Amino acid sequence: xxxxxxxxxxxxLLEIVDVSRHFDDFVAxxxxxxxxxxxxxxxxxxxxxxxxxxxxxxxxGFDQPDGGDILLEGKSIISSPPEQRPLHxxxxxxxxxxxxxVAENIAFPLxxxxxxxxxxxxxxxxxxxxxxxxxxxxxxxxxxxxxxxQRIAIARALVNRPRLLLLDEPLSALDAKLxxxxxxxxxxxxxxxxxxxxxxxxxxxxxLALSHRIAVMDQGRIVQVDVPERLYGFPNSRFVADFIxxxxxxxGYVHEQQGDSVTVELDGLGMVHVxxxxxxxxxGSRCALTLRPEKIRIAANVSPTGDESHFSGSVHDMLYxxxxxxxxxxxxxxxxxxxxxxxxxxxxxxFFEVGDFVxxxxxxxxxxxxxx
Amino acid sequence: xxxxxxxxxxxxxxVYLFLYLPLVLVVVFSFNDSKLNAEWVGFTWKWYGKLLxxxxxxxxxxxxxxxxTVSAGVATILGTLAGMAMSQCRLRLLQFLVLSPxxxxxxxxxxxxxxxxxxxxxxxxxxxxMLAHITFCIGFVALSVQARMSSMDPALVEAAxxxxxxxxxxxxxxxxxxxxxxxLAGALMAFTLSIDDFVITFxxxxxxxxxxxxxxxxxxxxxxxxxxxxxxxxxxxxxxxVITTASRLSPAIFRGE
Numbered sequence: 282x283x284x285x286x287x288x289x290x291x292x293x294l295l296e297i298v299d300v301s302r303h304f305d306d307f308v309a310x311x312x313x314x315x316x317x318x319x320x321x322x323x324x325x326x327x328x329x330x331x332x333x334x335x336x337x338x339x340x341x342g343f344d345q346p347d348g349g350d351i352l353l354e355g356k357s358i359i360s361s362p363p364e365q366r367p368l369h370x371x372x373x374x375x376x377x378x379x380x381x382x383v384a385e386n387i388a389f390p391l392x393x394x395x396x397x398x399x400x401x402x403x404x405x406x407x408x409x410x411x412x413x414x415x416x417x418x419x420x421x422x423x424x425x426x427x428x429x430x431q432r433i434a435i436a437r438a439l440v441n442r443p444r445l446l447l448l449d450e451p452l453s454a455l456d457a458k459l460x461x462x463x464x465x466x467x468x469x470x471x472x473x474x475x476x477x478x479x480x481x482x483x484x485x486x487x488x489l490a491l492s493h494r495i496a497v498m499d500q501g502r503i504v505q506v507d508v509p510e511r512l513y514g515f516p517n518s519r520f521v522a523d524f525i526x527x528x529x530x531x532x533g534y535v536h537e538q539q540g541d542s543v544t545v546e547l548d549g550l551g552m553v554h555v556x557x558x559x560x561x562x563x564x565g566s567r568c569a570l571t572l573r574p575e576k577i578r579i580a581a582n583v584s585p586t587g588d589e590s591h592f593s594g595s596v597h598d599m600l601y602x603x604x605x606x607x608x609x610x611x612x613x614x615x616x617x618x619x620x621x622x623x624x625x626x627x628x629x630x631x632f633f634e635v636g637d638f639v640x641x642x643x644x645x646x647x648x649x650x651x652x653x
Numbered sequence: 654x655x656x657x658x659x660x661x662x663x664x665x666x667x668v669y670l671f672l673y674l675p676l677v678l679v680v681v682f683s684f685n686d687s688k689l690n691a692e693w694v695g696f697t698w699k700w701y702g703k704l705l706x707x708x709x710x711x712x713x714x715x716x717x718x719x720x721x722t723v724s725a726g727v728a729t730i731l732g733t734l735a736g737m738a739m740s741q742c743r744l745r746l747l748q749f750l751v752l753s754p755x756x757x758x759x760x761x762x763x764x765x766x767x768x769x770x771x772x773x774x775x776x777x778x779x780x781x782x783m784l785a786h787i788t789f790c791i792g793f794v795a796l797s798v799q800a801r802m803s804s805m806d807p808a809l810v811e812a813a814x815x816x817x818x819x820x821x822x823x824x825x826x827x828x829x830x831x832x833x834x835x836x837l838a839g840a841l842m843a844f845t846l847s848i849d850d851f852v853i854t855f856x857x858x859x860x861x862x863x864x865x866x867x868x869x870x871x872x873x874x875x876x877x878x879x880x881x882x883x884x885x886x887x888x889x890x891x892x893x894x895v896i897t898t899a900s901r902l903s904p905a906i907f908r909g910e
Contacts, residue, residue: 393817
């Protein structure tokens, strides 16, 4: 049993324990703790200035924490300089060496590791083959496109098999089409080579699409760590609900709780019933009902079923986005609610016009309560 | 509009004439087949030929080249280190310390260096001139290197360390190669500044350590001979070539970036 627990301890590849970093009066990281397992695609997500890049720089060794410890496979790496840490970084602007050819760039980490010339040649060729750019050996980075630079940077960082790959918003410099393509490539790459990725981004869509687990950060703290589906469906705070995807926040009071069934009095709207609630709340406390736009039904006449809440209002604004149309519905108390209608039927796509009288409804398990 | 253009052209022409006419005259009269700089008589190479047989002139030229090479060399090493330090540490005092010799009046530098050399009982000669030249060249090299350094992506150094390079390997394999254009440009600037310098050299030179500018000055005291024109033309040509090369290497510093 003791042995079993000891093994369990080791499986966390990277352990961040109470790490803090201050810049003069500014607290960039406030006692952050995280465990990242081997083989995970782990994302640090948050708005700019939340501390995610600071944390990544601490992991890489470009900066030193003011407190706490960072353990890699159980050993503290805090006192090791960057070159002695078995992890590599993909930089936002790729940081390819402009005075070296593609081959020399990829050979660099091998050369630093003292690998023989013959082996280097072989492994560089292999790495270029893996990123499907074997004909770019003699090119200089300036002659490559953004996507190609990206791939070379990845090839360079992976060529000597690090334990961990840190990626600092690597796709932010690419255009939307290419970004999506690179996202798919990153997912497949990570799956194939099985190296742990720690990925930093401010783009919640990217985080949801790529990650096994996501840590949402705000003002130097970790707000929630969870798998994408849980993070989207069950945010633990107004901040996470608002930051991940689009979300309607309906403020109110907890009126009554019985098991997983909660009655909430929404400000200006009245009672609604929330079923299968995962939130432990106390009657009388402030809360907010988070409602994703796609979970709201909108119709001229919704004819609600028994477990649905429904309200009437009028179309305040609408945004035609092609695949879906977003309707901003003004409820009777003036509250604006965002709802989606998929334009999946052929022919007519505009179901309502601005000013039309509409009804909205959602089932009792569509909303999720947050207290913070 | 046309009138404005015409005025612009005239004023520009006058300014450029004012700037370059003296230089053009020196070049033209260095090929003039007459001892006087008064009228054009005919084309000749003979003043250049005479230069080759003027032992004093050749010694001075040799001194100048030795001084310029050594001072530019030493100033380049020190200036590169200073420039790198300047771009990395945000201490204002460092900028001030490295760059103030550039802003100091030459005459002040000359006098103060002379005082120092006398105080430490140093014989004035090639060595004292070199030390003086190194002093005022460091700042120029540092400026050039700093400009290059600040245009460099700091992520490159981090990437090198991240990929396994020790600080020394990182300097040798990444920083230094990327700084080379700035270093070379600074070195060439230091070379031309040293070879052209008169005032500071005048104060720090001893007997028998005459440089080209000092030699020209002593000849001009008697008369501006065509020989002086010829040696000036050669000096001009050398400076021009070096400066052009330097500006090709590092356009940024000549654009004042």
